Amino acid sequence: MLAHNPSSQHVDAFDGRLAIVSHSHPSISKGGAEISAFTLYKGLLDLGIDAVFIAACSEDDRGRLSLGSSREHAVFYDTRIYDHFYQLGSAFTTSALRELFIKLKIDVVNFHHYLNFGIDAISKASIRLGLPTFFTIHEFLSLCHHHGQMITRPTRLLCHKATPEACHTCFPEYSRQQFAIRQGLVSRTFQEVSGFISPSRFLAEIYIKAGLPAKKFAIIENGLAHRPSSPMPPRQRHGDGAWVYGFFGQINPFKGVDTLLKAADVLVKNPSAKDRVRIRIHGNVIGQSEDFMQAFDKAIRTNNVVEYAGPYNNANVSSLMSECDYVVVPSTWWENSPVVIQEAFAVGRPIICTGIGGMAEKIVNGVSGLHFRLNDSADLARVILEGSNNNLYENLLAGVPDTLDQRDMAKRYLAFITTSIKRRVPNGIAISTI
Incomplete structure:
Protein backbone atom coordinates (compact mmCIF):
# COMPACT_ATOMS: atom_id res chain seq x y z
CA MET A 1 0.00 0.00 0.00
CA LEU A 224 7.48 25.49 -3.36
CA ALA A 225 10.30 27.69 -2.15
CA HIS A 226 8.48 30.91 -3.10
CA ARG A 227 4.85 30.18 -2.32
CA PRO A 228 2.61 33.26 -1.97
CA SER A 229 1.06 33.64 1.47
CA SER A 230 -2.37 33.30 -0.15
CA PRO A 231 -3.81 32.83 -3.66
CA MET A 232 -3.89 36.01 -5.68
CA PRO A 233 -7.21 37.54 -6.72
CA PRO A 234 -8.53 36.82 -10.21
CA ARG A 235 -7.11 39.00 -12.96
CA GLN A 236 -9.30 41.98 -13.69
CA ARG A 237 -10.74 41.96 -17.20
CA HIS A 238 -12.50 45.16 -18.26
CA GLY A 239 -15.66 44.75 -20.29
CA ASP A 240 -15.03 42.22 -23.04
CA GLY A 241 -11.29 42.13 -22.36
CA ALA A 242 -9.38 39.12 -23.65
CA TRP A 243 -8.79 36.01 -21.56
CA VAL A 244 -5.08 35.32 -21.09
CA TYR A 245 -3.69 31.76 -21.24
CA GLY A 246 -0.08 31.47 -20.11
CA PHE A 247 2.54 28.84 -20.88
CA PHE A 248 5.50 28.62 -18.49
CA GLY A 249 8.51 26.35 -18.92
CA GLN A 250 11.22 25.16 -21.22
CA ILE A 251 10.18 25.33 -24.86
CA ASN A 252 11.45 21.91 -25.88
CA PRO A 253 10.12 18.99 -27.96
CA PHE A 254 8.23 17.43 -25.01
CA LYS A 255 6.39 20.44 -23.62
CA GLY A 256 3.78 20.73 -26.38
CA VAL A 257 4.31 24.31 -27.49
CA ASP A 258 3.84 23.19 -31.11
CA THR A 259 0.34 21.95 -30.16
CA LEU A 260 -0.34 25.30 -28.48
CA LEU A 261 0.77 27.23 -31.58
CA LYS A 262 -1.47 25.11 -33.81
CA ALA A 263 -4.36 25.78 -31.43
CA ALA A 264 -3.63 29.50 -31.84
CA ASP A 265 -3.91 29.05 -35.61
CA VAL A 266 -7.38 27.56 -35.09
CA LEU A 267 -8.41 30.35 -32.75
CA VAL A 268 -7.23 33.23 -34.92
CA LYS A 269 -9.46 31.96 -37.75
CA ASN A 270 -12.50 32.01 -35.46
CA PRO A 271 -14.11 35.49 -35.57
CA SER A 272 -15.61 35.06 -32.09
CA ALA A 273 -12.29 33.95 -30.57
CA LYS A 274 -9.48 36.01 -32.05
CA ASP A 275 -10.29 39.09 -29.98
CA ARG A 276 -11.30 37.19 -26.82
CA VAL A 277 -8.19 35.05 -26.35
CA ARG A 278 -4.48 35.76 -25.84
CA ILE A 279 -1.83 33.05 -25.51
CA ARG A 280 1.28 34.27 -23.70
CA ILE A 281 4.39 32.06 -23.85
CA HIS A 282 7.10 32.35 -21.17
CA GLY A 283 10.33 30.33 -21.28
CA ASN A 284 13.63 29.43 -22.90
CA VAL A 285 13.74 27.81 -26.31
CA ILE A 286 15.77 24.59 -25.95
CA GLY A 287 16.54 21.75 -28.36
CA GLN A 288 14.03 22.63 -31.06
CA SER A 289 14.44 21.87 -34.73
CA GLU A 290 14.93 24.51 -37.38
CA ASP A 291 11.43 23.77 -38.69
CA PHE A 292 9.93 24.42 -35.26
CA MET A 293 11.87 27.65 -34.82
CA GLN A 294 10.65 28.93 -38.18
CA ALA A 295 7.06 28.07 -37.26
CA PHE A 296 7.49 29.61 -33.80
CA ASP A 297 8.94 32.86 -35.16
CA LYS A 298 6.21 33.06 -37.81
CA ALA A 299 3.47 32.55 -35.22
CA ILE A 300 4.85 35.30 -33.01
CA ARG A 301 5.09 37.69 -35.98
CA THR A 302 1.78 36.99 -37.69
CA ASN A 303 -0.72 35.56 -35.19
CA ASN A 304 -2.15 38.27 -32.94
CA VAL A 305 -3.51 35.61 -30.55
CA VAL A 306 0.08 34.66 -29.56
CA GLU A 307 2.82 36.62 -27.85
CA TYR A 308 6.25 35.50 -26.67
CA ALA A 309 7.24 37.05 -23.33
CA GLY A 310 10.74 35.51 -23.27
CA PRO A 311 12.60 33.72 -20.47
CA TYR A 312 11.66 34.34 -16.85
CA ASN A 313 13.14 34.08 -13.40
CA ASN A 314 11.45 31.57 -11.10
CA ALA A 315 11.36 34.17 -8.34
CA ASN A 316 8.97 36.20 -10.54
CA VAL A 317 6.72 33.37 -11.66
CA SER A 318 3.90 34.13 -9.21
CA SER A 319 3.63 37.70 -10.45
CA LEU A 320 3.68 36.58 -14.09
CA MET A 321 1.07 33.88 -13.52
CA SER A 322 -1.19 36.33 -11.71
CA GLU A 323 -1.40 38.25 -14.98
CA CYS A 324 -2.99 35.19 -16.62
CA ASP A 325 -6.46 33.68 -16.23
CA TYR A 326 -5.29 30.13 -16.92
CA VAL A 327 -1.97 28.33 -17.09
CA VAL A 328 -1.64 25.85 -19.97
CA VAL A 329 0.40 22.62 -19.63
CA PRO A 330 0.22 20.96 -23.08
CA SER A 331 3.01 18.38 -22.60
CA THR A 332 3.25 15.49 -25.04
CA TRP A 333 4.72 13.01 -22.54
CA TRP A 334 3.28 11.61 -19.32
CA GLU A 335 4.83 14.16 -16.95
CA ASN A 336 5.05 13.39 -13.25
CA SER A 337 4.44 16.44 -11.12
CA PRO A 338 5.79 19.43 -13.02
CA VAL A 339 6.47 22.35 -10.71
CA VAL A 340 4.45 24.66 -12.97
CA ILE A 341 1.28 22.94 -11.70
CA GLN A 342 2.07 23.74 -8.08
CA GLU A 343 3.13 27.27 -9.02
CA ALA A 344 -0.18 27.90 -10.79
CA PHE A 345 -2.24 26.47 -7.94
CA ALA A 346 -0.27 28.56 -5.43
CA VAL A 347 -1.44 31.78 -7.11
CA GLY A 348 -4.98 30.44 -7.47
CA ARG A 349 -5.00 29.80 -11.20
CA PRO A 350 -6.79 26.84 -12.82
CA ILE A 351 -4.91 24.84 -15.43
CA ILE A 352 -5.63 23.51 -18.90
CA CYS A 353 -3.58 20.37 -19.50
CA THR A 354 -3.14 17.29 -21.61
CA GLY A 355 -5.39 14.68 -19.99
CA ILE A 356 -2.73 12.04 -19.33
CA GLY A 357 -0.32 10.84 -16.65
CA GLY A 358 0.69 12.99 -13.73
CA MET A 359 -1.08 16.02 -15.23
CA ALA A 360 -4.47 14.29 -15.22
CA GLU A 361 -3.81 13.12 -11.66
CA LYS A 362 -3.00 16.59 -10.32
CA ILE A 363 -5.58 18.57 -12.30
CA VAL A 364 -9.13 17.28 -11.87
CA ASN A 365 -11.10 17.88 -15.05
CA GLY A 366 -13.94 20.31 -14.40
CA VAL A 367 -12.81 20.94 -10.81
CA SER A 368 -9.35 22.58 -10.79
CA GLY A 369 -8.88 22.83 -14.54
CA LEU A 370 -9.75 21.37 -17.92
CA HIS A 371 -8.29 18.51 -19.98
CA PHE A 372 -7.76 18.21 -23.72
CA ARG A 373 -6.73 15.28 -25.89
CA LEU A 374 -3.03 14.56 -26.42
CA ASN A 375 -1.52 16.37 -29.42
CA ASP A 376 -4.98 17.56 -30.51
CA SER A 377 -4.68 21.27 -31.28
CA ALA A 378 -8.33 21.56 -32.34
CA ASP A 379 -9.45 20.09 -29.03
CA LEU A 380 -7.12 22.44 -27.15
CA ALA A 381 -8.65 25.39 -29.03
CA ARG A 382 -12.11 24.11 -28.09
CA VAL A 383 -11.17 23.84 -24.40
CA ILE A 384 -9.61 27.32 -24.40
CA LEU A 385 -12.86 28.75 -25.74
CA GLU A 386 -14.84 26.68 -23.23
CA GLY A 387 -12.73 28.15 -20.43
CA SER A 388 -13.53 31.70 -21.51
CA ASN A 389 -16.73 31.66 -19.51
CA ASN A 390 -17.18 33.54 -16.26
CA ASN A 391 -19.45 31.00 -14.55
CA LEU A 392 -17.17 28.06 -15.36
CA TYR A 393 -14.11 30.07 -14.38
CA GLU A 394 -15.53 30.93 -10.96
CA ASN A 395 -16.24 27.24 -10.32
CA LEU A 396 -12.69 26.27 -11.33
CA LEU A 397 -11.19 28.98 -9.12
CA ALA A 398 -13.07 27.48 -6.16
CA GLY A 399 -11.62 24.04 -6.97
CA VAL A 400 -7.94 25.02 -7.01
CA PRO A 401 -6.25 22.99 -4.23
CA ASP A 402 -3.77 24.15 -1.61
CA THR A 403 -0.04 23.61 -2.17
CA LEU A 404 2.92 22.71 0.05
CA ASP A 405 5.75 25.04 0.94
Whole structure:
Protein backbone atom coordinates (compact mmCIF):
# COMPACT_ATOMS: atom_id res chain seq x y z
CA MET A 1 0.00 0.00 0.00
CA LEU A 2 1.32 3.42 -0.95
CA ALA A 3 1.78 5.98 1.81
CA HIS A 4 0.23 9.25 0.66
CA ASN A 5 1.54 12.50 2.17
CA PRO A 6 2.70 10.88 5.43
CA SER A 7 2.06 12.90 8.56
CA SER A 8 4.69 15.17 10.08
CA GLN A 9 4.54 13.83 13.62
CA HIS A 10 8.03 12.25 13.36
CA VAL A 11 9.97 15.48 12.68
CA ASP A 12 11.26 15.77 16.25
CA ALA A 13 12.30 12.10 16.20
CA PHE A 14 14.87 12.56 13.42
CA ASP A 15 18.37 12.75 14.81
CA GLY A 16 21.32 12.79 12.43
CA ARG A 17 22.83 14.46 9.40
CA LEU A 18 20.84 14.11 6.18
CA ALA A 19 22.44 14.54 2.74
CA ILE A 20 20.26 15.65 -0.17
CA VAL A 21 22.03 14.56 -3.37
CA SER A 22 21.18 16.12 -6.73
CA HIS A 23 22.53 15.59 -10.25
CA SER A 24 23.09 19.34 -10.58
CA HIS A 25 23.13 22.56 -8.58
CA PRO A 26 20.46 25.24 -9.15
CA SER A 27 23.17 27.78 -9.92
CA ILE A 28 24.03 25.64 -12.97
CA SER A 29 20.68 24.18 -14.00
CA LYS A 30 17.10 24.97 -13.00
CA GLY A 31 15.35 21.75 -13.97
CA GLY A 32 12.51 20.35 -11.91
CA ALA A 33 14.50 17.65 -10.09
CA GLU A 34 17.30 19.91 -8.88
CA ILE A 35 14.84 22.65 -7.85
CA SER A 36 12.79 20.09 -5.92
CA ALA A 37 15.91 18.73 -4.20
CA PHE A 38 17.12 22.21 -3.24
CA THR A 39 13.67 23.23 -2.00
CA LEU A 40 13.60 20.16 0.25
CA TYR A 41 17.07 20.99 1.56
CA LYS A 42 15.99 24.54 2.43
CA GLY A 43 12.87 23.23 4.12
CA LEU A 44 14.93 20.86 6.26
CA LEU A 45 17.13 23.75 7.38
CA ASP A 46 14.01 25.75 8.25
CA LEU A 47 12.98 22.91 10.55
CA GLY A 48 16.36 22.90 12.28
CA ILE A 49 17.50 19.64 10.69
CA ASP A 50 21.22 19.07 10.15
CA ALA A 51 21.07 18.84 6.35
CA VAL A 52 23.64 19.25 3.58
CA PHE A 53 23.19 19.60 -0.17
CA ILE A 54 25.52 17.70 -2.52
CA ALA A 55 25.40 18.35 -6.26
CA ALA A 56 27.21 16.88 -9.22
CA CYS A 57 28.98 19.50 -11.32
CA SER A 58 30.89 19.02 -14.54
CA GLU A 59 34.47 20.22 -14.71
CA ASP A 60 33.38 22.52 -17.54
CA ASP A 61 30.88 24.28 -15.23
CA ARG A 62 33.24 24.74 -12.31
CA GLY A 63 33.47 28.49 -12.96
CA ARG A 64 29.67 28.91 -13.04
CA LEU A 65 29.03 27.04 -9.80
CA SER A 66 27.87 29.22 -6.90
CA LEU A 67 27.52 27.44 -3.56
CA GLY A 68 25.37 29.31 -1.08
CA SER A 69 26.96 28.20 2.18
CA SER A 70 29.34 25.74 3.79
CA ARG A 71 26.48 23.24 3.85
CA GLU A 72 26.48 23.04 0.05
CA HIS A 73 29.04 20.81 -1.68
CA ALA A 74 29.93 19.72 -5.20
CA VAL A 75 31.34 16.52 -6.63
CA PHE A 76 33.03 17.23 -9.96
CA TYR A 77 32.83 14.84 -12.89
CA ASP A 78 34.24 14.55 -16.38
CA THR A 79 31.48 14.52 -19.01
CA ARG A 80 33.66 12.34 -21.25
CA ILE A 81 33.59 9.54 -18.68
CA TYR A 82 29.92 8.73 -18.41
CA ASP A 83 27.91 5.97 -20.06
CA HIS A 84 24.48 7.37 -20.83
CA PHE A 85 23.12 4.01 -21.92
CA TYR A 86 24.02 1.99 -18.83
CA GLN A 87 23.99 5.16 -16.66
CA LEU A 88 27.41 4.42 -15.20
CA GLY A 89 29.76 7.12 -13.94
CA SER A 90 33.48 7.11 -13.32
CA ALA A 91 35.10 5.33 -10.39
CA PHE A 92 36.67 8.67 -9.44
CA THR A 93 33.26 10.37 -9.10
CA THR A 94 31.86 7.50 -7.05
CA SER A 95 34.90 7.52 -4.79
CA ALA A 96 34.69 11.31 -4.35
CA LEU A 97 31.04 11.06 -3.33
CA ARG A 98 31.76 8.23 -0.89
CA GLU A 99 34.64 10.14 0.70
CA LEU A 100 32.44 13.21 1.06
CA PHE A 101 29.81 11.16 2.90
CA ILE A 102 32.51 9.94 5.27
CA LYS A 103 34.09 13.38 5.74
CA LEU A 104 30.73 15.03 6.46
CA LYS A 105 29.67 12.18 8.78
CA ILE A 106 26.42 11.62 6.90
CA ASP A 107 23.80 9.44 8.58
CA VAL A 108 21.06 9.27 5.93
CA VAL A 109 21.13 9.91 2.17
CA ASN A 110 18.32 11.02 -0.15
CA PHE A 111 19.27 10.86 -3.84
CA HIS A 112 17.13 12.94 -6.19
CA HIS A 113 18.91 11.51 -9.20
CA TYR A 114 21.87 9.36 -10.05
CA LEU A 115 22.58 11.14 -13.35
CA ASN A 116 26.21 12.36 -13.59
CA PHE A 117 27.16 10.23 -10.57
CA GLY A 118 26.08 6.93 -12.13
CA ILE A 119 23.49 4.50 -10.84
CA ASP A 120 26.23 2.40 -9.26
CA ALA A 121 27.09 5.35 -6.98
CA ILE A 122 23.91 4.72 -4.99
CA SER A 123 25.27 1.38 -3.84
CA LYS A 124 29.01 1.94 -3.86
CA ALA A 125 29.05 5.39 -2.27
CA SER A 126 26.12 5.13 0.12
CA ILE A 127 24.58 1.72 0.77
CA ARG A 128 27.93 -0.03 1.24
CA LEU A 129 28.69 2.46 4.00
CA GLY A 130 25.61 1.15 5.77
CA LEU A 131 23.71 4.41 5.26
CA PRO A 132 19.91 4.31 4.98
CA THR A 133 19.45 5.45 1.40
CA PHE A 134 16.28 6.91 -0.08
CA PHE A 135 15.61 7.70 -3.72
CA THR A 136 13.21 10.33 -5.06
CA ILE A 137 11.93 9.47 -8.53
CA HIS A 138 11.29 12.41 -10.84
CA GLU A 139 10.87 10.70 -14.22
CA PHE A 140 11.44 7.41 -16.05
CA LEU A 141 15.13 7.52 -16.97
CA SER A 142 15.91 4.28 -15.14
CA LEU A 143 13.21 2.58 -17.24
CA CYS A 144 13.39 4.46 -20.53
CA HIS A 145 16.47 5.37 -22.60
CA HIS A 146 14.49 8.00 -24.54
CA HIS A 147 15.31 10.87 -22.18
CA GLY A 148 13.22 9.13 -19.52
CA GLN A 149 10.03 10.26 -21.25
CA MET A 150 8.34 6.89 -21.94
CA ILE A 151 7.46 7.87 -25.50
CA THR A 152 8.40 5.85 -28.56
CA ARG A 153 11.04 6.73 -31.10
CA PRO A 154 10.69 8.04 -33.76
CA THR A 155 6.87 8.02 -33.73
CA ARG A 156 6.60 9.78 -30.32
CA LEU A 157 3.67 7.68 -29.13
CA LEU A 158 3.06 7.08 -25.43
CA CYS A 159 4.78 3.97 -24.09
CA HIS A 160 3.01 2.05 -21.31
CA LYS A 161 5.74 -0.43 -20.34
CA ALA A 162 9.47 -0.57 -20.98
CA THR A 163 10.68 -4.06 -21.93
CA PRO A 164 13.91 -5.13 -23.67
CA GLU A 165 11.88 -5.96 -26.78
CA ALA A 166 10.00 -2.66 -26.86
CA CYS A 167 13.13 -0.64 -26.09
CA HIS A 168 15.06 -2.44 -28.87
CA THR A 169 12.33 -1.37 -31.30
CA CYS A 170 12.92 2.27 -30.36
CA PHE A 171 16.72 1.90 -30.33
CA PRO A 172 17.68 -0.87 -32.77
CA GLU A 173 21.35 0.09 -32.36
CA TYR A 174 21.18 -1.60 -28.94
CA SER A 175 20.36 -5.29 -28.61
CA ARG A 176 17.63 -6.80 -26.44
CA GLN A 177 20.42 -8.28 -24.32
CA GLN A 178 21.92 -4.84 -23.73
CA PHE A 179 18.56 -3.51 -22.57
CA ALA A 180 18.15 -6.52 -20.28
CA ILE A 181 21.57 -5.80 -18.75
CA ARG A 182 20.60 -2.14 -18.33
CA GLN A 183 17.41 -3.13 -16.54
CA GLY A 184 19.34 -5.55 -14.37
CA LEU A 185 21.73 -2.83 -13.20
CA VAL A 186 18.81 -0.68 -12.14
CA SER A 187 16.93 -3.53 -10.50
CA ARG A 188 19.88 -4.72 -8.42
CA THR A 189 20.58 -1.20 -7.20
CA PHE A 190 16.97 -0.39 -6.35
CA GLN A 191 16.57 -3.62 -4.39
CA GLU A 192 18.95 -2.17 -1.80
CA VAL A 193 17.27 1.23 -1.48
CA SER A 194 15.50 1.82 1.84
CA GLY A 195 12.56 3.70 0.39
CA PHE A 196 11.26 5.59 -2.64
CA ILE A 197 9.50 8.94 -2.80
CA SER A 198 7.37 9.91 -5.77
CA PRO A 199 5.58 13.25 -6.20
CA SER A 200 2.74 11.49 -8.04
CA ARG A 201 0.83 8.25 -7.68
CA PHE A 202 0.96 7.77 -11.45
CA LEU A 203 4.77 7.70 -11.48
CA ALA A 204 4.93 5.37 -8.48
CA GLU A 205 2.53 2.91 -10.07
CA ILE A 206 4.60 2.73 -13.26
CA TYR A 207 7.65 1.75 -11.19
CA ILE A 208 5.64 -0.70 -9.09
CA LYS A 209 4.43 -2.40 -12.28
CA ALA A 210 8.10 -2.59 -13.29
CA GLY A 211 8.85 -4.58 -10.15
CA LEU A 212 9.55 -2.21 -7.25
CA PRO A 213 7.69 -3.06 -4.02
CA ALA A 214 4.73 -0.82 -3.23
CA LYS A 215 5.49 -1.06 0.49
CA LYS A 216 8.67 0.97 -0.04
CA PHE A 217 6.89 3.94 -1.64
CA ALA A 218 5.52 7.21 -0.30
CA ILE A 219 3.69 9.82 -2.36
CA ILE A 220 4.93 13.28 -1.34
CA GLU A 221 4.13 16.32 -3.45
CA ASN A 222 6.90 18.77 -4.31
CA GLY A 223 6.88 21.93 -2.22
CA LEU A 224 7.48 25.49 -3.36
CA ALA A 225 10.30 27.69 -2.15
CA HIS A 226 8.48 30.91 -3.10
CA ARG A 227 4.85 30.18 -2.32
CA PRO A 228 2.61 33.26 -1.97
CA SER A 229 1.06 33.64 1.47
CA SER A 230 -2.37 33.30 -0.15
CA PRO A 231 -3.81 32.83 -3.66
CA MET A 232 -3.89 36.01 -5.68
CA PRO A 233 -7.21 37.54 -6.72
CA PRO A 234 -8.53 36.82 -10.21
CA ARG A 235 -7.11 39.00 -12.96
CA GLN A 236 -9.30 41.98 -13.69
CA ARG A 237 -10.74 41.96 -17.20
CA HIS A 238 -12.50 45.16 -18.26
CA GLY A 239 -15.66 44.75 -20.29
CA ASP A 240 -15.03 42.22 -23.04
CA GLY A 241 -11.29 42.13 -22.36
CA ALA A 242 -9.38 39.12 -23.65
CA TRP A 243 -8.79 36.01 -21.56
CA VAL A 244 -5.08 35.32 -21.09
CA TYR A 245 -3.69 31.76 -21.24
CA GLY A 246 -0.08 31.47 -20.11
CA PHE A 247 2.54 28.84 -20.88
CA PHE A 248 5.50 28.62 -18.49
CA GLY A 249 8.51 26.35 -18.92
CA GLN A 250 11.22 25.16 -21.22
CA ILE A 251 10.18 25.33 -24.86
CA ASN A 252 11.45 21.91 -25.88
CA PRO A 253 10.12 18.99 -27.96
CA PHE A 254 8.23 17.43 -25.01
CA LYS A 255 6.39 20.44 -23.62
CA GLY A 256 3.78 20.73 -26.38
CA VAL A 257 4.31 24.31 -27.49
CA ASP A 258 3.84 23.19 -31.11
CA THR A 259 0.34 21.95 -30.16
CA LEU A 260 -0.34 25.30 -28.48
CA LEU A 261 0.77 27.23 -31.58
CA LYS A 262 -1.47 25.11 -33.81
CA ALA A 263 -4.36 25.78 -31.43
CA ALA A 264 -3.63 29.50 -31.84
CA ASP A 265 -3.91 29.05 -35.61
CA VAL A 266 -7.38 27.56 -35.09
CA LEU A 267 -8.41 30.35 -32.75
CA VAL A 268 -7.23 33.23 -34.92
CA LYS A 269 -9.46 31.96 -37.75
CA ASN A 270 -12.50 32.01 -35.46
CA PRO A 271 -14.11 35.49 -35.57
CA SER A 272 -15.61 35.06 -32.09
CA ALA A 273 -12.29 33.95 -30.57
CA LYS A 274 -9.48 36.01 -32.05
CA ASP A 275 -10.29 39.09 -29.98
CA ARG A 276 -11.30 37.19 -26.82
CA VAL A 277 -8.19 35.05 -26.35
CA ARG A 278 -4.48 35.76 -25.84
CA ILE A 279 -1.83 33.05 -25.51
CA ARG A 280 1.28 34.27 -23.70
CA ILE A 281 4.39 32.06 -23.85
CA HIS A 282 7.10 32.35 -21.17
CA GLY A 283 10.33 30.33 -21.28
CA ASN A 284 13.63 29.43 -22.90
CA VAL A 285 13.74 27.81 -26.31
CA ILE A 286 15.77 24.59 -25.95
CA GLY A 287 16.54 21.75 -28.36
CA GLN A 288 14.03 22.63 -31.06
CA SER A 289 14.44 21.87 -34.73
CA GLU A 290 14.93 24.51 -37.38
CA ASP A 291 11.43 23.77 -38.69
CA PHE A 292 9.93 24.42 -35.26
CA MET A 293 11.87 27.65 -34.82
CA GLN A 294 10.65 28.93 -38.18
CA ALA A 295 7.06 28.07 -37.26
CA PHE A 296 7.49 29.61 -33.80
CA ASP A 297 8.94 32.86 -35.16
CA LYS A 298 6.21 33.06 -37.81
CA ALA A 299 3.47 32.55 -35.22
CA ILE A 300 4.85 35.30 -33.01
CA ARG A 301 5.09 37.69 -35.98
CA THR A 302 1.78 36.99 -37.69
CA ASN A 303 -0.72 35.56 -35.19
CA ASN A 304 -2.15 38.27 -32.94
CA VAL A 305 -3.51 35.61 -30.55
CA VAL A 306 0.08 34.66 -29.56
CA GLU A 307 2.82 36.62 -27.85
CA TYR A 308 6.25 35.50 -26.67
CA ALA A 309 7.24 37.05 -23.33
CA GLY A 310 10.74 35.51 -23.27
CA PRO A 311 12.60 33.72 -20.47
CA TYR A 312 11.66 34.34 -16.85
CA ASN A 313 13.14 34.08 -13.40
CA ASN A 314 11.45 31.57 -11.10
CA ALA A 315 11.36 34.17 -8.34
CA ASN A 316 8.97 36.20 -10.54
CA VAL A 317 6.72 33.37 -11.66
CA SER A 318 3.90 34.13 -9.21
CA SER A 319 3.63 37.70 -10.45
CA LEU A 320 3.68 36.58 -14.09
CA MET A 321 1.07 33.88 -13.52
CA SER A 322 -1.19 36.33 -11.71
CA GLU A 323 -1.40 38.25 -14.98
CA CYS A 324 -2.99 35.19 -16.62
CA ASP A 325 -6.46 33.68 -16.23
CA TYR A 326 -5.29 30.13 -16.92
CA VAL A 327 -1.97 28.33 -17.09
CA VAL A 328 -1.64 25.85 -19.97
CA VAL A 329 0.40 22.62 -19.63
CA PRO A 330 0.22 20.96 -23.08
CA SER A 331 3.01 18.38 -22.60
CA THR A 332 3.25 15.49 -25.04
CA TRP A 333 4.72 13.01 -22.54
CA TRP A 334 3.28 11.61 -19.32
CA GLU A 335 4.83 14.16 -16.95
CA ASN A 336 5.05 13.39 -13.25
CA SER A 337 4.44 16.44 -11.12
CA PRO A 338 5.79 19.43 -13.02
CA VAL A 339 6.47 22.35 -10.71
CA VAL A 340 4.45 24.66 -12.97
CA ILE A 341 1.28 22.94 -11.70
CA GLN A 342 2.07 23.74 -8.08
CA GLU A 343 3.13 27.27 -9.02
CA ALA A 344 -0.18 27.90 -10.79
CA PHE A 345 -2.24 26.47 -7.94
CA ALA A 346 -0.27 28.56 -5.43
CA VAL A 347 -1.44 31.78 -7.11
CA GLY A 348 -4.98 30.44 -7.47
CA ARG A 349 -5.00 29.80 -11.20
CA PRO A 350 -6.79 26.84 -12.82
CA ILE A 351 -4.91 24.84 -15.43
CA ILE A 352 -5.63 23.51 -18.90
CA CYS A 353 -3.58 20.37 -19.50
CA THR A 354 -3.14 17.29 -21.61
CA GLY A 355 -5.39 14.68 -19.99
CA ILE A 356 -2.73 12.04 -19.33
CA GLY A 357 -0.32 10.84 -16.65
CA GLY A 358 0.69 12.99 -13.73
CA MET A 359 -1.08 16.02 -15.23
CA ALA A 360 -4.47 14.29 -15.22
CA GLU A 361 -3.81 13.12 -11.66
CA LYS A 362 -3.00 16.59 -10.32
CA ILE A 363 -5.58 18.57 -12.30
CA VAL A 364 -9.13 17.28 -11.87
CA ASN A 365 -11.10 17.88 -15.05
CA GLY A 366 -13.94 20.31 -14.40
CA VAL A 367 -12.81 20.94 -10.81
CA SER A 368 -9.35 22.58 -10.79
CA GLY A 369 -8.88 22.83 -14.54
CA LEU A 370 -9.75 21.37 -17.92
CA HIS A 371 -8.29 18.51 -19.98
CA PHE A 372 -7.76 18.21 -23.72
CA ARG A 373 -6.73 15.28 -25.89
CA LEU A 374 -3.03 14.56 -26.42
CA ASN A 375 -1.52 16.37 -29.42
CA ASP A 376 -4.98 17.56 -30.51
CA SER A 377 -4.68 21.27 -31.28
CA ALA A 378 -8.33 21.56 -32.34
CA ASP A 379 -9.45 20.09 -29.03
CA LEU A 380 -7.12 22.44 -27.15
CA ALA A 381 -8.65 25.39 -29.03
CA ARG A 382 -12.11 24.11 -28.09
CA VAL A 383 -11.17 23.84 -24.40
CA ILE A 384 -9.61 27.32 -24.40
CA LEU A 385 -12.86 28.75 -25.74
CA GLU A 386 -14.84 26.68 -23.23
CA GLY A 387 -12.73 28.15 -20.43
CA SER A 388 -13.53 31.70 -21.51
CA ASN A 389 -16.73 31.66 -19.51
CA ASN A 390 -17.18 33.54 -16.26
CA ASN A 391 -19.45 31.00 -14.55
CA LEU A 392 -17.17 28.06 -15.36
CA TYR A 393 -14.11 30.07 -14.38
CA GLU A 394 -15.53 30.93 -10.96
CA ASN A 395 -16.24 27.24 -10.32
CA LEU A 396 -12.69 26.27 -11.33
CA LEU A 397 -11.19 28.98 -9.12
CA ALA A 398 -13.07 27.48 -6.16
CA GLY A 399 -11.62 24.04 -6.97
CA VAL A 400 -7.94 25.02 -7.01
CA PRO A 401 -6.25 22.99 -4.23
CA ASP A 402 -3.77 24.15 -1.61
CA THR A 403 -0.04 23.61 -2.17
CA LEU A 404 2.92 22.71 0.05
CA ASP A 405 5.75 25.04 0.94
CA GLN A 406 9.30 23.84 1.57
CA ARG A 407 8.65 23.21 5.27
CA ASP A 408 5.55 21.12 4.57
CA MET A 409 7.52 19.06 2.07
CA ALA A 410 10.40 18.56 4.51
CA LYS A 411 8.08 17.44 7.31
CA ARG A 412 6.57 14.75 5.10
CA TYR A 413 9.98 13.52 3.98
CA LEU A 414 11.19 13.30 7.56
CA ALA A 415 8.10 11.38 8.63
CA PHE A 416 8.61 8.79 5.89
CA ILE A 417 12.36 8.49 6.39
CA THR A 418 12.12 8.22 10.17
CA THR A 419 9.40 5.58 10.08
CA SER A 420 11.18 3.57 7.37
CA ILE A 421 14.45 3.54 9.33
CA LYS A 422 12.66 2.31 12.46
CA ARG A 423 11.24 -0.59 10.47
CA ARG A 424 14.49 -1.68 8.86
CA VAL A 425 15.68 -5.26 9.20
CA PRO A 426 19.33 -6.14 9.99
CA ASN A 427 20.52 -6.18 6.38
CA GLY A 428 19.44 -2.55 5.97
CA ILE A 429 16.43 -3.06 3.69
CA ALA A 430 13.22 -1.27 4.54
CA ILE A 431 10.34 -3.71 4.95
CA SER A 432 7.36 -1.39 5.10
CA THR A 433 6.21 2.21 4.91
CA ILE A 434 3.77 4.20 6.97
